Every structure is written in structure tokens, then in C-alpha cells.
Amino acid sequence: MKAFLKKTAIFGLTVLAYFSATSVYNYTIDPYGIFGNRREFKGIRPNEHSLKTNHVLQNPNRFNSFLFSNSKGGVLHVNQLNTAASTWYNMTYSLGTPEEFYKSLLLFLENDVQVDNIILAMDEGVIYERASAHENDASRKFVNLQEDKIQWEFLFLPISIKKIMGTDLDKKHIEHDIYTDGNYYANNAYETDCKLHENLEILDIPDAAPTRPLDFSSQIEILKKIKLLCEQRGIKLTFLVHPNSYDNYISSTERRIQFGYLLDVLENNGFELFRPYGAKLLGVSPCYWLDKHHYTKNIGDVILSEYAQQWMNRAIRQ
Amino acid sequence: MLFNSFEFLVFLIVVFGLYWFVFNTKTKHQNILLLLASYSFYGWWDYRFLSLIFISTLVDYVVGLQIHGTVKASQRKVLLGISLAFNIGLLAFFKYFNFFVDSWIQVLDNLGYLTQNTWSLNIILPVGISFYTFQTMSYTIDVYRKKLVPTKDFISFAAFVSFFPQLVAGPIERASNLLPQILGRRNFSYEKGMQGLRLILWGLVKKVVIADVLALKVDDIFGNYHDFGGGVLWLGAVYFAIQIYCDFSGYSDIAIGVSKLFGIELMSNFKFPYFSRNVGEFWRRWHISLSTWFRDYLYIPLGGSRMGKWKSLNNVFVIFLISGLWHGANWTFVVWGAVHALLFVPSYIMGRNRKYTDAIVAENSWFPTLREFGEILLTFLLVVLAWVFFRSESLASALEYLNFMFTKLDFPPIYKNGLYSVGSLLFLDWIFRKDERLNFTFLKNINKKVLGIAEVAVLIIVVYLISLNTSSSQFIYFQF
Numbered sequence: 001m002k003a004f005l006k007k008t009a010i011f012g013l014t015v016l017a018y019f020s021a022t023s024v025y026n027y028t029i030d031p032y033g034i035f036g037n038r039r040e041f042k043g044i045r046p047n048e049h050s051l052k053t054n055h056v057l058q059n060p061n062r063f064n065s066f067l068f069s070n071s072k073g074g075v076l077h078v079n080q081l082n083t084a085a086s087t088w089y090n091m092t093y094s095l096g097t098p099e100e101f102y103k104s105l106l107l108f109l110e111n112d113v114q115v116d117n118i119i120l121a122m123d124e125g126v127i128y129e130r131a132s133a134h135e136n137d138a139s140r141k142f143v144n145l146q147e148d149k150i151q152w153e154f155l156f157l158p159i160s161i162k163k164i165m166g167t168d169l170d171k172k173h174i175e176h177d178i179y180t181d182g183n184y185y186a187n188n189a190y191e192t193d194c195k196l197h198e199n200l201e202i203l204d205i206p207d208a209a210p211t212r213p214l215d216f217s218s219q220i221e222i223l224k225k226i227k228l229l230c231e232q233r234g235i236k237l238t239f240l241v242h243p244n245s246y247d248n249y250i251s252s253t254e255r256r257i258q259f260g261y262l263l264d265v266l267e268n269n270g271f272e273l274f275r276p277y278g279a280k281l282l283g284v285s286p287c288y289w290l291d292k293h294h295y296t297k298n299i300g301d302v303i304l305s306e307y308a309q310q311w312m313n314r315a316i317r318q
Numbered sequence: 319m320l321f322n323s324f325e326f327l328v329f330l331i332v333v334f335g336l337y338w339f340v341f342n343t344k345t346k347h348q349n350i351l352l353l354l355a356s357y358s359f360y361g362w363w364d365y366r367f368l369s370l371i372f373i374s375t376l377v378d379y380v381v382g383l384q385i386h387g388t389v390k391a392s393q394r395k396v397l398l399g400i401s402l403a404f405n406i407g408l409l410a411f412f413k414y415f416n417f418f419v420d421s422w423i424q425v426l427d428n429l430g431y432l433t434q435n436t437w438s439l440n441i442i443l444p445v446g447i448s449f450y451t452f453q454t455m456s457y458t459i460d461v462y463r464k465k466l467v468p469t470k471d472f473i474s475f476a477a478f479v480s481f482f483p484q485l486v487a488g489p490i491e492r493a494s495n496l497l498p499q500i501l502g503r504r505n506f507s508y509e510k511g512m513q514g515l516r517l518i519l520w521g522l523v524k525k526v527v528i529a530d531v532l533a534l535k536v537d538d539i540f541g542n543y544h545d546f547g548g549g550v551l552w553l554g555a556v557y558f559a560i561q562i563y564c565d566f567s568g569y570s571d572i573a574i575g576v577s578k579l580f581g582i583e584l585m586s587n588f589k590f591p592y593f594s595r596n597v598g599e600f601w602r603r604w605h606i607s608l609s610t611w612f613r614d615y616l617y618i619p620l621g622g623s624r625m626g627k628w629k630s631l632n633n634v635f636v637i638f639l640i641s642g643l644w645h646g647a648n649w650t651f652v653v654w655g656a657v658h659a660l661l662f663v664p665s666y667i668m669g670r671n672r673k674y675t676d677a678i679v680a681e682n683s684w685f686p687t688l689r690e691f692g693e694i695l696l697t698f699l700l701v702v703l704a705w706v707f708f709r710s711e712s713l714a715s716a717l718e719y720l721n722f723m724f725t726k727l728d729f730p731p732i733y734k735n736g737l738y739s740v741g742s743l744l745f746l747d748w749i750f751r752k753d754e755r756l757n758f759t760f761l762k763n764i765n766k767k768v769l770g771i772a773e774v775a776v777l778i779i780v781v782y783l784i785s786l787n788t789s790s791s792q793f794i795y796f797q798f
Contacts, residue, residue, distance in 0.1 A: 001338065004511040011515075127545070128732045130538045136531075212726045215544035255731045 023155040031163035032138055033178065034145070034154045041176040043166035045139050048093035051178045053104050054145040056089060057111050063089035064114045067182075068101040069121035070094065070129070072242045072293065074174070074184025075300040076121070081308055086117055090182030095140055098122070098222045099131040103142070105226065109233065118230060119274075119307070121240040124259035126219055174290075190296045194287030201283025203246055210257045216265055223271065238311050239266075240274045243299060246281040247292040274311050276303045319362040321572045322526055329359065334579055338506055345503050349477045352500070352580070356482035360446070363486075367444040370408065375479045377404050378454040382461045382468035382475075394462060401458040405451040412447055417647035446486035448644055452611055454479055457493035459615055466494055474500050483576040487569045489587040489607035496582070504581030517575030520750075524568030528739045532561040535736050540709055543719050549730030551723045553737070558709045559702045560740050563592065566605070590747050592701075593679050593686075595693035597661040598671035600701060608644070612637050627667070634666060635659045645708070650716055654707040661700050 030037040033046035056063060065088040067078045078088035091104065101120060108115055134140035138157050175185040223239070230237040241263060249256045260279075267273060284292060288299050319326050333355045341347040361368050381401040388394050410418075457478075460466035469475050478497045484490075539546060539554030546554075570587035577584045587607050594600035601609050617637050623630040635656070642655020665671040679694065680686040686694065703720065710716035 001506050001508075001511075004506070004508050007512070008515065130542075132538045132541075133534060136534055212547060212728065214547065218542060218545060252731060254728065 019156055022157065022159055025159045026155050026157055029164060031160065032154060032157075034143060034151050039179060041178070043173060043175075044163050045094060046176055046178065047139050047141065047143065048176060048178065049096065049100065049104075049134070049140055050143040050145055052089075052091050052093060052182055053107065053142065055178055055182075056091070056108060056113055057146055060111060060113045063087045065089070065117035066091050066105075066108075066115065067119045067121065068092075068096065068098075068104070069119075069240075069242075070096045070123065070125050071184075072123060072295065073121045074176075075186060075290075075295065075297040076119075076304055077181070077183045077297060077300060078119070078304065079181040079183065080301070080304055081312065088117075088181070090177075090184075092182065092184065093140070095125060095129050095134070097129050097131045097134075098126060098219070098226065100134070100142065102222055102226050102229070105229065109229075115233065115235050117236045117238075117312070119238045119240050120223075120226065121242055123242040123244070124255045126223075127214065127216070127258055127262060128255060186290055186296065190290060190298070191287050194285075194298055200285070200288060201246075202277065202280045203283065205244075205249065205256075205260065205279045205281055208253075208257050208260075210254070210261050213261050214258055216262050219262065220266065220269060223266065224269075227271070236312075238274050238307065239271060240276075240303070240307070243277045243280070243282055243295060243303070245284050245289055245292050245295070247284045249281050251292065274307065276306055319359050321569065321576075322522060325362070329355075330576065330579075337580060345501070346471075346473065348504065349471075349474050349500060352477040352482075353473055353480065356477065356480040356485060359482040360480065360485060363445050364442070370412075370444055370447070371450060371480055372476075374405065374408065374451060374454055375476045377401060378458050378479070379468075379472055379475050382458055383470065385458065385461050386468045398458060398462045402455060405455045409447060409451050412442075412444055414643075414647045421649070449488050449490055450479055450485060452490050452608075453493075456490070456611060456615060457497070460493055466497075469497060469501060471501065481577075481582075483573040483580075484584055487566070487573070488605075489570055489573065489585050490611055491584060491607070495585060499582050506581055510578045510581065510583075514575040514578030517571045517578065519575075521568040521571030521573075521575060524564035524571065524743070528743050529561045529564035529568060532557045532564070532736055532739055535733050536561050536709070539733065540711075540719070543715070543722060546722075546726075547730065548723050548725065548727035550733055551719060551726070553730050553733050555702045555706050555709075555719075555723065556740060557733075557736050559592070559698070559705050560743055562705065562708075563588070564743060590750075592698055592744065592747070593694055594697050595674050595679060595690060596665050596670070596697055597658060597700065598665055599674040600697055601658070601662070602675065608641065612641055616640065631663065631666065634662060638662070649713050650707050650710055653713060653716070654704055657704040657707060661704065 027035055028037065031044055031046070033039070033041065033051050038046070056066075065078070065081070065086040067073055067076055067088065067090045069076070069090075069092045071092060071094045073090065073092040076090065076092075078090050081088050091101075098120065105115065105118070134142070138154060143151055143154075173187050175187060177183050177185060227237060229235075244256065263273060263275075282288060282295070282299070288296050290296055319329060333351065336351055337348055341351045357368055357371075360371065378401055381397050385394050385397045388397065457466070457468075461468045474497070478491075478493065478500050481491070481496065481500070536554055536558045539550055540558070543551055543554070567588035574584045574586070585607055587605060589603040589606065591600050591603035594603055617633055620633045620636060621629055622633065625633070638655040638659035639652055640655070642651040642653070642658075645651045645654070662671065665673070679690050685691075706719050706723075707713070707716045710719055
């Protein structure tokens with residue numbers, strides 16, 4: 001028994017030491033920003049879903065216009081759209097889904113946040129990304145930080161060297177702003193003085209229908225819910241479709257074809273879609289793409305400019 | 319109280335300490351402690367249902383003694399009937415009442431007689447009722463068959479019925495194995511203790527690192543199967559096969575490991591079922607305590623295989639259908655049982671169902687032969703297809719799911735990363751089978767410590783790889 005207890009104690013103490021170390025690390029380094037000990041996120045991905053939602057809830061009168069998007073929307077610097085009547089906040093977070101956007105919107109409205117304008121940006125993640133998968137994901141799970149309780153699960157997450165080194169994301173030096181406008185800042189990651197008309201190769205999306213179209217009823221249902229809620233509350237809603245790169249299209253053609261089909265179905269169901277660059281694919285150039293999935297602010301600015309000129313002022317009521 | 323909860327860790331440490339350091343002078347005292355601990359363990363979930371366990375214990379305790387004291391065969395039969403009626407009655411009411419009512423109403427409705435169901439009741443299913451009722455029934459049947467002398471020690475008997483490590487999810491123990499251990503003196507052994515801890519850890523890894531991670535994908539895929547192509551649906555079915563194995567066998571491993579800490583040996587419940595070469599072998603390796611229960615207390619009394627081919631086939635179907643129904647009150651489980659019966663029948667008719675009773679695949683070799691590999695793969699795929707019925711909400715959705723698996727077949731665009739978990743589990747299971755399979759002298763000569771360290775290293779690498787695959791976001795450590 002003595003030998004057993006000794007061995008068990010050594011094992012128990014090792015486990016205890018490990019968990020103590022992880023809890024100290026997670027509390028002090030605070031890689032997800034959950035404990036409020038970190039406010040700058042350069043090169044690492046915080047739990048933007050929770051932090052941004054909480055920031056808006058804590059400042060219900062500061063913003064009245066919101067961009068909901070997955071990570072592609074981070075470089076849409078929506079503060080450029082600010083006017084006397086509208087102050088924008090970028091609610092972008094990695095792999096965000098319409099289902100989650102709907103819940104956030106409901107939470108805003110329940111907590112008396114004034115909402116006048118919404119851009120809801122979409123890509124094929126609408127089909128393939130599942131909100132339920134985020135329940136077990138520290139950087140995406142929604143935690144209501146308004147509730148005053150210790151987030152134990154965040155204390156015991158594995159220690160990540162990348163988080164300490166600030167190389168969690170990639171080499172693009174993405175900086176996540178949470179407390180000003182919610183935008184992503186990709187400092188020195190691309191050339192800013194590119195001439196869009198010179199290098200931007202635009203190609204037609206091949207005309208292809210999915211061999212076996214998926215059933216999009218659940219996706220359409222949630223988008224309809226958002227549309228209905230906005231209509232009821234007098235919120236101007238725009239469905240934005242993120243432009244796509246040629247490389248991205250080629251690397252997973254079936255997914256893009258399914259998404260293209262979903263867009264057709266949506267339009268046939270009375271959804272009006274804002275599709276910058278139309279049904280075109282953009283050529284990959286460092287000026288316009290951080291990687292094959294994420295476009296740069298250069299493209300983002302074109303999208304916002306088009307939105308400001310043609311969509312925002314049309315008082316779109318979906 | 320769940321095995322993978324902090325409460326259970328505290329509970330286990332306290333009960334272990336009291337058991338070996340405070341109540342260790344007398345077996346009776348240890349049994350009182352085991353009984354109190356078991357009732358607390360169960361009562362943590364819902365104390366009201368403790369009364370059910372107590373009544374079930376009392377009935378079988380009294381009936382067991384009465385049967386033993388009665389010579390007249392007809393009276394013994396009546397007493398056995400009382401026990402069976404009571405236990406099956408409990409199950410029928412708490413688990414199957416609404417199922418039978420709903421099914422009957424549906425039949426009447428289809429015939430145009432009735433449309434309103436006013437009979438269904440709001441019944442809570444008591445956790446573990448299928449396990450402990452089967453355990454007590456086996457006691458009474460064994461006493462009736464004169465294979466077991468009933469105990470007069472009520473405390474020990476009650477501790478046997480409610481023994482907390484296996485109370486809510488098995489293994490379903492036989493009185494002939496567990497009761498003598500509870501009645502006899504237990505001594506702590508270092509070897510058993512270490513084996514127990516290893517099993518607990520391995521069970522937790524299976525449950526928390528593999529089953530719970532796959533569960534998220536499985537829930538999404540089965541819950542939204544309309545949204546996916548056939549490739550993802552195939553992944554969902556395979557993931558569920560691994561999830562249910564890791565979940566259930568993980569629980570059994572923890573139960574067996576915890577029991578070892580208290581000096582008690584429980585029977586094996588799983589023996590690497592996914593390396594079976596036909597469905598017959600699968601059922602000798604999957605949920606062994608239940609399949610042997612049905613064999614001993616239902617199949618053989620029905621006549622087993624001694625009554626001619628057709629009667630035997632009939633018995634096979636009865637066993638599989640009841641086994642299906644035992645798992646849950648839904649037609650999906652019944653059909654799951656029927657599908658397994660159909661998969662079993664060809665080898666039964668050809669007399670090949672007992673081909674792999676003793677021999678272990680790849681005995682004394684590192685890998686199976688190509689033929690064996692083919693057999694394993696085919697059996698696994700058939701079992702995976704049958705799991706679709708088990709996991710689906712209804713028969714209609716199961717059939718539709720299966721239809722999409724074959725008609726919408728494509729390369730899965732998402733959820734492929736769960737294959738890491740599947741591969742890791744199969745790899746580790748294959749490695750851990752070495753004690754069963756390999757008889758190489760050089761393996762025996764390798765220091766046990768070196769082998770132990772190598773195993774732990776492999777385990778850590780796998781856990782690390784899985785945590786990488788699911789990004790640094792899984793709350794796996796929290797759940798420990």
C-alpha cells in the first residue's frame with residue numbers, strides 16, 4: 001500500500017503541478033483575453049466572439065451599425081463608413097456563422113443596444129461551418145462575460161508556446177482590435193500602394209452546377225430569421241458575399257460550386273445580395289490577398305466604397 | 319456522479335481512504351461503507367430512485383432465500399416468477415411503458431381507430447435500471463438453478479446489487495463472480511492497484527479525449543444529415559462507431575479499474591471488438607457481460623442451437639431483437655438488433671459462426687494477413703452501417719441517412735480531422751492487444767518498465783496529436 005500511495009502521490013502531484021502551471025499561464029498570459037488581463041492581440045487570436053459581444057454590451061450607445069462576418073471581414077475597416085448618424089463596429093471573428101450572428105443580434109437587442117445598420121457577410125462557411133463545433137473551442141465559444149463568474153475551463157487550457165511568442169496566427173502580423181472598432185490590422189503584410197486596375201486579374205467563375213445539391217433548408221431558415229428580425233426592428237440589412245480568389249476556388253471547387261448554388265437559391269427566395277466583383281474570381285497577388293482565403297484591405301476598401309455609394313444609401317430593407 | 323467529474327475524484331479518494339484505513343479491520347464494515355458509498359453515488363443523480371434499487375434488492379434477497387429453502391419444484395418456479403415479474407415489471411414500466419403505448423396507439427391510428435394518445439405518462443428513466451435489474455435477475459436464476467447458494471448477509475447482497483463502479487453502466491456482473499468477492503476478505507495488492515489506475519487513465523482518455531471530441535462531430539452530422547454529402551455521412555457513421563466504443567468501453571475500463579482499487583475483480587466487457595473477423599466474433603468481443611447474459615439466461619433456456627436449424631435461427635433472432643430493445647425504447651434499436659441478426663445468420667447457416675472463438679487475429683505476428691485484414695474491414699463496415707440505426711432518431715431518418723450515404727457519395731469537404739481520433743484509437747488498441755497476441759521471446763525479455771514507459775509515451779503523443787488536431791481549444795483537461 002505504501003508503494004502504491006507513493007506512486008499515486010507522485011502522479012497526483014505531477015498532475016497538480018501541470019494544472020497549476022497551466023492555470024498560472026492562462027491567467028497571466030490570458031491568450032484569449034477572457035480574464036481581462038490582456039487587451040492587445042498581435043499575432044494571436046483572442047476569443048473575439050465573446051470579447052467583441054461583451055464590448056458592445058458594455059457600450060450600448062457607442063455603436064449603432066455592425067458588420068458580422070467570419071475572419072475575411074476583418075480587413076473591412078467599417079469605421080470608414082462612419083457618419084454623423086452611424087458609428088460602425090466590426091463584429092468579425094474567426095469562423096463566425098449566421099446562427100451565432102443571429103444570437104448576438106438578439107442579445108444586443110435584448111440589452112438595449114441601438115442597431116440601425118447591419119452588414120452580414122457570407123462565404124461557403126455558411127454551409128460548412130457549424131456553430132455547434134465552437135462549443136468546445138476556446139477561441140470561438142461564446143462566453144457571456146457580463147455574468148460575473150470564473151471561467152474555469154479557460155484556466156486549464158494547454159500551454160501554447162505560439163501564444164507566448166505571439167506567432168499563433170501566421171506571419172502576417174495580424175492585430176485584432178477589440179476595444180476601438182473591431183477591425184483587423186495586417187501591418188506590413190502587403191503593399192498598400194497597389195493600383196487595383198493594374199494587377200487585379202478577374203476571371204469568370206466557371207459555370208458549374210453541383211452534381212448533388214445539398215439541402216440548404218437550415219441555412220436559409222436562419223438567414224430568413226435574421227431578415228425577419230431586421231424588418232421587424234427597422235434595421236437596414238445587407239447580405240454581403242465575400243469575393244473569392246481563383247486559387248481558393250480551384251483548391252476546393254465542390255464547396256464553391258455548392259456555395260454558388262446556395263446563392264442562387266437565396267436570390268430565388270427573395271434575398272438581395274451585395275456581390276462585389278459579381279460572379280468573378282480574383283487573381284492572387286500579394287497586393288490583394290493575405291493568403292488564398294483572406295483578401296487585403298485594398299480589396300476591403302473597394303467593397304466598402306461600393307457599399308457606401310450603392311447600397312448604404314439605398315436604404316435597403318431586405 | 320460522472321466518472322469524469324471532479325466530484326467523483328474527491329468521492330473516490332475519500333471512499334478509498336476510509337475503505338483501506340478506517341474500515342479495514344472487518345469485511346462487514348467495508349461492505350457497509352461500500353453500500354453507503356454506492357447509494358451516495360447513485361443518489362447524487364436522483365435520490366428518489368434509490369428506493370427502486372432498495373426494493374429490487376429486497377425482493378431478490380427474500381426470493382433467493384425462499385427458493386433455496388423450498389424443495390417443491392412448482393413453488394420454486396412461482397418464486398422465480400415473482401422475481402422475474404417484479405424486475406421485468408420495473409423495466410417495462412420505467413423504460414418501455416410509453417414505447418409500447420405509443421406503438422400501440424400508432425397501430426390503432428394507422429387502422430383508423432384512434433387518433434388521441436391519452437395514455438402516455440411522463441416517466442423519468444432511472445439511470446442504470448437495465449443494468450441492476452439484470453444483475454439481480456441473474457442472482458435469482460442462479461439460485462433457482464442451484465448454481466449458487468444465496469447469502470443471508472443482506473448488507474453484502476445490497477452492496478453486490480449496488481456496487482458503485484458498475485452500478486449505472488456495467489459490466490453486468492454475475493453473482494457467482496462478484497458476490498463471493500464481496501463476502502470474502504479483500505487484500506490490497508500493489509499490482510492490482512497499479513493496473514486499476516492504468517485502466518482508469520486509459521478509460522478517461524478513451525472517454526474524454528476520443529469519444530467526447532468525436533461526439534461534437536457526430537451530433538452535428540446526425541442532427542443535420544440533410545446538409546451533408548455522402549462522404550461526411552460516412553465519416554459520421556464511422557465516428558459514431560468509435561465514439562460509442564470509446565464511451566462505453568472507457569466507462570467499463572474505469573469501472574474495472576476502480577473496482578481493482580477496492581480489491582475486487584470485474585469481468586471484461588470489451589475485447590477489441592473492431593478487430594473481429596465476422597459478426598459472431600464481434601458479439602463475443604462487444605459488451606461481453608450483456609451478450610453472455612443473454613446467452614446464459616435466454617438463448618440456452620430457449621433451446622440454444624440444440625433444437626434444429628430453424629428453431630435455432632428463431633432463437634438467434636429473439637436474442638438479437640431483445641438485445642436491441644434492451645438498449646433503448648425505440649424501434650431503431652430493435653431494427654439495429656434485427657440487422658445484426660441478419661448479418662449473423664449467413665455464418666450461422668454455414669456453421670462458421672464459431673470459427674473465431676479462441677483464435678485471436680494476428681496471433682504471434684505483428685500484422686494480420688491480407689485476408690484477415692479484409693475480413694476485419696468488412697465486419698467493421700457492416701457494423702458501422704448497423705450503427706446508423708442505433709444513432710438515428712427514427713427509422714425514417716436512419717433509412718434516409720443510409721440512402722444519402724450511398725446516393726450522395728462524394729469526397730468529404732469537412733470533418734476529416736476526426737480521422738486522427740479514429741486512427742489513434744485503432745493504433746493504440748492494436749498495440750495494447752500485444753499481451754493477448756504476441757508470444758515473442760524478445761518481447762518478454764524487454765524490461766517491463768521500458769515497455770510501460772514506451773506505452774505511456776505513445777499515449778502522450780497521441781493525446782498531443784489529437785489536441786493539436788482540434789486546435790488548442792479543446793477543453794479536454796478541464797474535463798479531467
